Amino acid sequence: MPSLLHLPLDPFSRKIRIVLGEKKITASLAVEPIWERRHEFLSINPAGTVPVFIEDDGTTISTSQAIAEYLEETSTEPALIFGTALQRAEIRRLCNWFDVKFNTEVTEYLLGEKIMKRFLGLGEPSSETIRAGYANIDTHLGYIEYLAEQRAWLAGDNFSLADITAASHISCIDYLGDIAWEDYQQAKQWYARIKSRPSFRPLLQDLIPGTQPPAHYKNLDF
Amino acid sequence: MPSLLHLPLDPFSRKIRIVLGEKKITASLAVEPIWERRHEFLSINPAGTVPVFIEDDGTTISTSQAIAEYLEETSTEPALIFGTALQRAEIRRLCNWFDVKFNTEVTEYLLGEKIMKRFLGLGEPSSETIRAGYANIDTHLGYIEYLAEQRAWLAGDNFSLADITAASHISCIDYLGDIAWEDYQQAKQWYARIKSRPSFRPLLQDLIPGTQPPAHYKNLDF
Numbered sequence: 173m174p175s176l177l178h179l180p181l182d183p184f185s186r187k188i189r190i191v192l193g194e195k196k197i198t199a200s201l202a203v204e205p206i207w208e209r210r211h212e213f214l215s216i217n218p219a220g221t222v223p224v225f226i227e228d229d230g231t232t233i234s235t236s237q238a239i240a241e242y243l244e245e246t247s248t249e250p251a252l253i254f255g256t257a258l259q260r261a262e263i264r265r266l267c268n269w270f271d272v273k274f275n276t277e278v279t280e281y282l283l284g285e286k287i288m289k290r291f292l293g294l295g296e297p298s299s300e301t302i303r304a305g306y307a308n309i310d311t312h313l314g315y316i317e318y319l320a321e322q323r324a325w326l327a328g329d330n331f332s333l334a335d336i337t338a339a340s341h342i343s344c345i346d347y348l349g350d351i352a353w354e355d356y357q358q359a360k361q362w363y364a365r366i367k368s369r370p371s372f373r374p375l376l377q378d379l380i381p382g383t384q385p386p387a388h389y390k391n392l393d394f
Numbered sequence: 395m396p397s398l399l400h401l402p403l404d405p406f407s408r409k410i411r412i413v414l415g416e417k418k419i420t421a422s423l424a425v426e427p428i429w430e431r432r433h434e435f436l437s438i439n440p441a442g443t444v445p446v447f448i449e450d451d452g453t454t455i456s457t458s459q460a461i462a463e464y465l466e467e468t469s470t471e472p473a474l475i476f477g478t479a480l481q482r483a484e485i486r487r488l489c490n491w492f493d494v495k496f497n498t499e500v501t502e503y504l505l506g507e508k509i510m511k512r513f514l515g516l517g518e519p520s521s522e523t524i525r526a527g528y529a530n531i532d533t534h535l536g537y538i539e540y541l542a543e544q545r546a547w548l549a550g551d552n553f554s555l556a557d558i559t560a561a562s563h564i565s566c567i568d569y570l571g572d573i574a575w576e577d578y579q580q581a582k583q584w585y586a587r588i589k590s591r592p593s594f595r596p597l598l599q600d601l602i603p604g605t606q607p608p609a610h611y612k613n614l615d616f
Contacts, residue, residue, distance in 0.1 A: 218537065219495055231480060238486035245479040246545075257467040258453060264460035272494060273441055315440065 177213070177224040179285060180378035181347060182235035183279055184271070185223040186340035187273045191240050192295040193371025195247045199225070237267060240333055252333040252386070263327045266334035270341050274312050281305025281342050287380065306350065313356045316342075320358035339366045343375060349386035353394065360394075367392050399426040399435070399446040401599040403509060403569060403601035405501055406458035406493070407445040413459035413555070415461050415593025417469045419448070429514045459489060461472045461560075462555055474555040484547045488556035492563050496534050499569060503527025505566050528572065535578045540562075565597060571608035575616065590614050 176192070176199045178185035192199050204213055204222050217224050217234040224234045225242070233239050244253050253263050282305040285297040316338065319326050327334040344364060345351055353360045366372055376390045388394035398414070398421045400407035414421050426435055426444050438559065439446050439456040446456045447464070455461050466475050475485050504527040507519040538567055541548050549556040565584060575582045588594055598612045610616035 192474060194606060233480070233483045233487070235487045235490045237490060238483045241486055242479050242483040245482065255483045257464050258455070261455045261460045261464040261468065264463055265455070268457045268459060276498075 173198060173200055173349065175177075175202055175226045176198040177202050177216075177226070178222050178377075179206065180201060181283065181344050181380050182222055182339040183283075183344045184221070186238050186343060186371065186375055187236050187337050188223045188225065188243075188269075189375060190369075190371045191243055191252060193374070194238060194250060194252060194336070194369075195243060196368050197243070197247060205291075218334055218375070219324075230363045240267075240336075244333075249282075252331075254330070256331065259328060263332045263334045266327050267337045269315075270337045271334065274338075276313055276343050277308040278305050278345060281308065282348055282350055286348055287383070309345070309350065313351065313359050316359040316362065317356045320362040326362070330337065335362075335366060339372065343372075345390055347378075347385045348384075349389075353388070364392065365392065395420060395422055396450055397422040397448045399424050399438075399448070400444050401425060401428065402597075403505065403566050403602050404444055405497065405562040406443070407578065408565060408597055409458050409493075409559050411597060412558045412562065412591075412593045413465055413474060414560070415596070416474060416591075417465060418487065419465070419469060422588045424454050427513075431594075455509050457497075457584065459493060462489075466519045474553075474558065476552070477550070481550060483552045485556045488549050489559045491537075492556075492559045496560075499530040500527050500534055500564050500567060503530065504570055504572055506578060508570055509605070528538055531567070531572065537572065537583040539575050539578045542584040548584070553603075557584075559587060559595075561585065561594065565594075568611055569600075569605075569607045571611075575610070586614065586616065589616075 174197070175389075176185070176188060178201055180190065180203065185379065189201070193314060204210075206213070206222055206226070213224075214220055216232045221234070223236055223239060224232055226232050227240045233242050241253070244251065251261050255263075272294050281301050285305070289295065289297055297367055316326070323329070325331050325335050326338055342351070346363075367376065379385075396419070398407070398410060400423055402425065411423070426432075426446070428435070428442055428444055431442060436442055436447075438454045441456065444454070445458055445461060446454055448454050455464050459478045463475070466473070475482050477485075503523050507523050507527070510518065511519055538548070545551070547553050547557050548560055550615065564573070568585075575585075589598065601607075
């Protein structure tokens with residue numbers, strides 16, 4: 173059985189867990205404490221990041237988008253990057269939006285300060301950084317709202333890797349209780365549809381020691 | 395003729411210019427002053443970033459990796475993302491390494507402080523940030539050195555999008571005169587081979603007003 177080195181509240185790991193779930197690929201999950209910078213782990217992925225996907229024969233693939241593209245090329249239905257070259261570009265553009273822009277402007281500010289800083293031994297959360305993250309959430313939820321008003325799913329008519337990538341980041345921020353869903357009805361309906369997918373349900377069971385997600389986090393009808 | 399909205403010293407724009415050059419696709423280049431946040435430009439790419447590729451029929455594609463994948467899927471030889479799914483994953487892993495990790499740890503610290511801050515009207519460069527960028531260069535050049543010792547090109551036996559992505563970032567930092575090439579002989583030889591490619595030569599002619607690259611920057615035998 174293949175395996176996945178991951179962290180429960182890491183959006184990039186969640187992205188691959190959902191991809192595996194959608195494609196019905198069973199993989200064993202192993203938590204990798206990246207802050208320990210284990211020599212064996214760094215020899216597999218010198219970037220020191222999760223997720224890392226390990227095939228049965230020991231072959232390793234790291235970096236979430238590269239793993240997602242690899243699984244898309246090697247596995248069966250359902251396709252998650254599909255359609256014309258233009259439609260595929262739109263899916264990849266939105267993956268990049270959330271993995272880079274949302275990650276830099278929201279995830280790192282909020283998850284980084286509130287959770288990761290503690291594990292990395294980097295001291296107390298900075299309230300200034302957290303405020304900056306809050307201010308940026310609005311732009312991004314507004315963008316999801318805008319897309320969800322015009323399209324059935326973020327990149328078009330069908331569920332794609334763009335939705336998976338966005339929901340992976342959103343779910344981590346929602347775990348922190350930092351999303352005012354009542355202000356974003358279209359985005360909320362989009363997220364509710366993703367929460368109800370069998371591939372997504374296991375993520376909602378994750379618990380980080382010393383933290384407690386808000387009551388609505390697991391609720392499919394939030 | 396298709397066109398490309400770009401900035402001369404932007405590594406992501408350079409990546410697509412090299413891809414177009416390798417694939418012998420002629421495109422007109424138009425400088426986009428992203429700091430002006432033109433309404434028309436933001437309606438094309440709400441991320442407000444270059445490059446944006448515009449097809450003859452007006453179709454627009456943004457985000458450099460998405461454009462590169464699009465050009466790979468729609469155009470002819472030479473292939474830049476090739477081989478088995480595993481080899482393709484390695485190419486994409488390295489693209490991500492430079493577009494995300496190198497960009498965050500080096501490009502934004504050095505190019506961001508020394509050049510972009512002025513255009514964005516964000517004040518004087520921070521010497522602390524610049525020092526952090528300098529400290530990070532060594533890790534990354536060391537990694538290129540390590541790869542170049544083991545492989546003909548960064549991702550394996552053949553020139554790929556990984557080399558293009560790395561060289562795009564490296565070339566911007568080299569424009570600033572910030573790379574101590576004498577410490578990295580293998581990396582230097584790898585970069586010299588890229589500099590001599592016809593697709594790369596035009597980039598070396600770029601000049602940013604008020605700046606002057608070091609003497610070795612344009613020199614193919616540096």
